[in-house]
Amino acid sequence: MKQKSPSKAYSNEEFLLSPEARPIRILAEYHEPNTRFDRFSIDDTIVVMGSARCIEAERAQSDLEKARVSGEGVKQAELQLKMSRYYEDARTLSNRLTHWSKSLPEKHRRFVICTGGGPGIMEAANRGASEAQGVNVGLSISLPFEEHENPYITRELAFRFHYFFMRKFWFLYLAKAVIFFPGGFGTLDELFEILTLVQTRKVRKHLPLVLYGSEYWNRILNFDALVEFGTIDAKDLELFKFCDTVDEAFDYLTAELITRGLSGPVGATL
DSSP: OOOOOOOOGGGOHHHHTSGGGHHHHHHHHHHHHHHHHHHTTBOOEEEEEOOSSOOOHHHHHHHHHHHHHHTSSHHHHHHHHHHHHHHHHHHHHHHHHHHHHHTSSOSSBOSEEEEOSSSTHHHHHHHHHHHTTOOOEEEEEOOSSOOOOOTTSOGGGEEEESOHHHHHHHHHHSEEEEEEOSOOHHHHHHHHHHHHHHHTTOSOSOOOEEEEOHHHHHHHOOHHHHHHTTSSOGGGGGGOEEEOSHHHHHHHHHHHIIIIITTSOSSOOO
């Protein structure tokens, strides 16, 4: 009886999913995205972060009307409608930034919208970029409770990561600006990690950071108290800018990117 040939190491799924092969899996989450980014000439991104729970205004209005008819969940529906402005603003801002980036006299694709690939603010940003006929990126993460990737991501640039730290690496590696819309634990985690890297100059490139929605951010985070207690310097408050309108954010980001982003090297600097 002919003996079955042993499998090759790179096709041995049991080994590849084992703890011993973890370094290989980590490398795969670097090299495979890098190959796709090169193929599609993605050198610079504008990263949009925010809550997965925000919904579009039309749906929020419909949900509120239904809640008022049933008499149940009215308060929650009213809150959803209030927060839906951030969905619409993320959609509009990403659309305008995509039109702007497409008008630049560059051979490479520059300042491509990039999100975490999920619903809410992420969907809104990918949607706005898609409606502007621009390629856009979604860096999703495998979670036991997370919904699937939103349908507006450019199909060839939809990624799914296992390791949070590799996903964060790709967020920051190509970023030339980051916009933080209202969000929960995940958005706060990303905000403080990026602020730390910029503050400590581990990020060597110029990186404009926008906190969109000053009412939200000033209630959630008391930056002035950090200065008062001496845990950060007053100058650290210059690491980011509050914006409350699409026009304000668009004007600030495009001015920063024209002044510093276009004059800098194409591609990543960390």
